Amino acid sequence: MERQEIIDGLVDILRTVRTIDQEKLENVTEETDFIADLKTPSTEMINIAAKAEQKFDVEFDDDDIDDLGSTVKDIVDLIISTKEKG
Amino acid sequence: MMAEGRRVAIVGMGGAFPNCKDLNDFKQKLFAGKSLIRDWDKAQALGKAIRSTVCGYITEAEMSLETIYSTLVLEYPETFIDHLNRVPNGNLATSDIGSIWSMIATQEAIKMAGWTNTETESEQTGVVIGSGSAGQIITGTAWHNFFELKRKSRALGSHTVDRGMVYRHAANVSCLIKNKGVCEAIGSACATGLGNIGYAYRLINFGIQDRVVCGGVEETALETFIGFDAMQVLSKGFSPAESSRPFDTSRNGFVCSFGCGIVALEEYEMAKARGAKILAVIDNYHNNSDGDGNMFSPSFMGQKRLWKGLFGDQLIKPDVVKVHGTSTPVGDAIELLSVVDVMGEESYHISAPKSQFGHMLGAAGAVELITSIFMLEEQQVLPCLNSDILNPELEPFQKLPDWDGPKKPLAEYRHLISKENIHKSINQIVCLNYGFGGTNSAMSISKHQ
Numbered sequence: 001m002e003r004q005e006i007i008d009g010l011v012d013i014l015r016t017v018r019t020i021d022q023e024k025l026e027n028v029t030e031e032t033d034f035i036a037d038l039k040t041p042s043t044e045m046i047n048i049a050a051k052a053e054q055k056f057d058v059e060f061d062d063d064d065i066d067d068l069g070s071t072v073k074d075i076v077d078l079i080i081s082t083k084e085k086g
Numbered sequence: 087m088m089a090e091g092r093r094v095a096i097v098g099m100g101g102a103f104p105n106c107k108d109l110n111d112f113k114q115k116l117f118a119g120k121s122l123i124r125d126w127d128k129a130q131a132l133g134k135a136i137r138s139t140v141c142g143y144i145t146e147a148e149m150s151l152e153t154i155y156s157t158l159v160l161e162y163p164e165t166f167i168d169h170l171n172r173v174p175n176g177n178l179a180t181s182d183i184g185s186i187w188s189m190i191a192t193q194e195a196i197k198m199a200g201w202t203n204t205e206t207e208s209e210q211t212g213v214v215i216g217s218g219s220a221g222q223i224i225t226g227t228a229w230h231n232f233f234e235l236k237r238k239s240r241a242l243g244s245h246t247v248d249r250g251m252v253y254r255h256a257a258n259v260s261c262l263i264k265n266k267g268v269c270e271a272i273g274s275a276c277a278t279g280l281g282n283i284g285y286a287y288r289l290i291n292f293g294i295q296d297r298v299v300c301g302g303v304e305e306t307a308l309e310t311f312i313g314f315d316a317m318q319v320l321s322k323g324f325s326p327a328e329s330s331r332p333f334d335t336s337r338n339g340f341v342c343s344f345g346c347g348i349v350a351l352e353e354y355e356m357a358k359a360r361g362a363k364i365l366a367v368i369d370n371y372h373n374n375s376d377g378d379g380n381m382f383s384p385s386f387m388g389q390k391r392l393w394k395g396l397f398g399d400q401l402i403k404p405d406v407v408k409v410h411g412t413s414t415p416v417g418d419a420i421e422l423l424s425v426v427d428v429m430g431e432e433s434y435h436i437s438a439p440k441s442q443f444g445h446m447l448g449a450a451g452a453v454e455l456i457t458s459i460f461m462l463e464e465q466q467v468l469p470c471l472n473s474d475i476l477n478p479e480l481e482p483f484q485k486l487p488d489w490d491g492p493k494k495p496l497a498e499y500r501h502l503i504s505k506e507n508i509h510k511s512i513n514q515i516v517c518l519n520y521g522f523g524g525t526n527s528a529m530s531i532s533k534h535q
Contacts, residue, residue, distance in 0.1 A: 018154075018165050018175040041176075043244040050240045054158055065240070 001083070003030070006056065006076045013051045019044055030073040045070070058082040094290045094368045095357040096531070098201075098350030099456050100194025101301075102149060102187040104142035104343055104443055109194065113460050115442075117507060119469050121327035122443040123341050128308055136312065138320035140329045142343030142444040143306045144187075151186060158241045159231045163224065165245075177262050182221045182249045184305030184346065185258035191348035192259045192299050199350040200362055201297065210296035212268035213260045214286040215303060215348065216278045218448025218521075221250035222309035255303045267295050273448075275521030276410070277373070278302045279347055280451025284371035284527055290353050297356075301348035301452035310447070311342050319414060324472075330445075331472030332411035332438035333418050333496060333503055340412040341444030347452030349459075365459050369514070369530035372396040376524030384417050386491055388526055389424035389518075396516065396528040404434055404516040404530065406467055408458045411438030412445050419481045421518070423491045426499055435510070436502045437461065441471040451519035451527060458515045462533045467508040476500050 011028050014020055017040070024038050034040040034048070049065050052058075056079050064082070068074055103112040104122040115122060126141035146152060146166075156164040166178045166186060173181075173189050181189070192213075196206055205211065228246045231237040248254060253271035260269040268289060274281040279302025286300035304310065314320050321329040321339040330341040357364055372395035376388035396402060407425050411418055418438075425436065439457045446453050461467060476497040483489060514532045521527075 016154075016157075016164075019179045046240050047243045050158055050238075050243065 003076055006079055007072060009055050010052065010072060010075065013048060013055060014038070016051070017044055017047060028072060030071070030076060032072045033070050034072070035070045049075070052079060056083070092291050092293055093354035094287050095352050095354045095362070095364045095534070096349050096366045096368065096459060097352045097357050097362045097364060098195035098197070098199030099365065099459060100191035100198070100348050101453060101456060102144055102191060102346040103453065104144050104345060116439070116457060116460065116468055117464060117466060119471070119507065120442065121330070121471060123326045123329055123343070125326050129311065137315050137318065138322050138339070138342070140321060140326045140341055141311065142341060142345065142446065144344055145306070146183065149187065149190070151183065156243070159227070159237055160235065162227045162231060162242065164243065173262065177258060180245055180248045180261070181258050182224050182254060182305060184217060184303040185249070185255050187305065187346040188215055188255040188259050188303050188348060189262045191301070191346050192263060195299060195348045195350040196263065199352065201350070205297065207264045207266060208297070209266040211265040212286065212289055212295040212298040213256045213263070213265055214268065214270050214272065214282045214289070214298055214300040215256040215259060216253070216271040216273050216282045216448060217255060217303045218273070218275055218278050219304065219307070219310050220252065221254055222307045223305070225250040226309050259299060263299070268298070274525045274527065275523060276445065276447055276450055277519045277521035277525050277527040278448035278451065279446070279453065280455060280517060280519040280527040280529055281373060283349060283351070283452060283455060284373060284529055286351050287368050287371045287529070290351055296353045298351045299348060300351060301346070302449040303346040304344045304447040304449040306344040314342050321413060328472050330413045330441050331474070332413045332441050332470055333422060333473045333476055335475045335477050337413045337415060337418065340414055340440065343444030343446045345443070345446040345449045345453050347449055347456050349452065349455065364534040366462055366531040367534055369402060369532050370396055370398060370400055371527070371529045372398070373525065373527040376526070378524065380524060381522055384420040384520060385524060386420050386424050388524060389421065390428060392518070392526040392528050393424070393428040396530060402514065402516065402530050404514045405510065405512045406435050406437050406458070406461060406515045408437045408439065408454055408515055408517045410519050411440055413440060419496060422496055422499060426492050431499065431502070434502070435467045435504065435508055436470070437468050438470045438473070438503070439468055441473065442468065451517070454519070455517050455529065455531070458517050458531060461515060462512055462531070465509065465512050467504065467510065467512070469506050470503050471505065473503050473505055476503070
């Protein structure tokens with residue numbers, strides 16, 4: 001799965017998270033920070049992670065979620081590494 | 087305890103009411119003598135699993151709301167859409183349905199009160215809103231998915247706590263209006279609505295706050311309904327409009343209903359100084375407990391002590407007594423006799439608004455206070471629907487040797503209870519509500535002179 005394909009999928013998820021300002025989703029890149037740039041409430045990060053598990057058919061380790069950073073790159077990396085672990 | 091000279095005015099109100107578009111629609115239907123109780127399709131769909139199927143319910147569509155269900159968890163409300171854009175998406179995400187009703191009702195009440203943003207956001211503005219139950223739909227669905235369907239906790243998302251906690255309505259209202267004063271919820275079962283307003287009254291009366299948004303909420307939920315259905319205390323066997331029949335000999339239980347009542351209170355002199363429209367003035371509030379160790383049965387002595395506490399050293403002579411009047415066999419009889427014992431047999435009327443919309447549980451006291459404000463405004467006593475025949479015989483407890491209350495049967499007090507609207511001069515109304523656990527609340531309000 002290409003990284004841009006994952007980013008597009010993440011933006012689809014973010015469009016369902018109604019606490020995020022939808023206008024900020026036009027130019028999401030790997031450097032975009034959920035909390036600093038998108039003003040995502042920190043409590044929503046677990047929702048995004050759970051929805052990413054469903055969308056990309058992966059199951060994250062609890063420790064990986066605990067250590068997850070707040071940029072799009074962080075979660076793209078986690079999705080890819082989790083898929084590689086099988 | 088009271089700060090010298092501080093009185094409390096009611097300056098705004100709002101709410102969510104069964105089968106009504108808004109506050110004005112609610113008022114018009116009440117004075118037109120209509121019943122707001124309907125057959126509830128959700129209860130009927132349960133067939134023999136449920137006993138009662140009539141209800142004063144409010145659908146999401148009737149409030150222009152829509153649930154967005156989770157894609158991760160079965161039948162779990164993830165958030166809501168407000169099709170009238172009254173509540174921002176960020177606030178909807180932390181709400182259950184009752185919290186959304188509370189926020190919409192608060193917006194109405196503050197608009198009617200005419201508070202500025204500076205006043206609303208002040209340290210002197212509080213929020214006190216409670217409910218008779220927990221966030222049943224959110225927690226029930228979450229627990230089912232976790233315990234039975236073995237879903238991970240994170241699949242439930244991060245809003246199970248804020249949408250299920252006891253003071254979720256107050257918390258959501260406070261986050262919406264950004265007040266900096268008190269934010270709390272009082273719980274006292276079916277006395278909750280009046281109890282929260284009574285507590286808010288004291289906050290102002292004691293000099294702790296200048297303004298408080300307060301009231302009670304009970305969101306439409308089968309999860310709440312079935313608990314009472316199991317107790318066999320709900321009305322059964324009548325058409326919806328005839329199901330709630332306070333004081334009538336054939337009453338066989340209350341109609342479980344849902345709704346929300348919010349009022350805006352303000353220190354009287356401040357409200358008067360800024361030219362606010364004062365809907366009513368609160369004369370006094372008192373609450374107590376039966377003290378007899380009985381969770382459910384009403385107490386004649388407890389209610390008499392309630393009146394004594396309400397009177398205090400004030401002259402209270404109501405033109406109307408707005409009773410709890412649930413339409414249960416024991417409750418109505420004890421209540422009518424305690425009112426007569428204290429108030430005598432003449433010079434006032436009894437109003438039992440549950441006859442028109444059922445028992446809104448934690449919202450009842452707040453919504454019924456709003457109906458009392460309506461009666462002050464319209465100078466009319468609302469009708470007690472279906473109170474067709476009052477018992478011409480003594481109640482069994484009146485025949486016991488230790489009974490020291492009125493010795494006449496309920497039918498002797500027919501003249502106090504009317505099935506039709508009564509037009510009369512109304513300057514003062516006493517509101518009564520009681521709850522499981524033997525808790526009793528009373529508030530006296532007066533027309534602003």
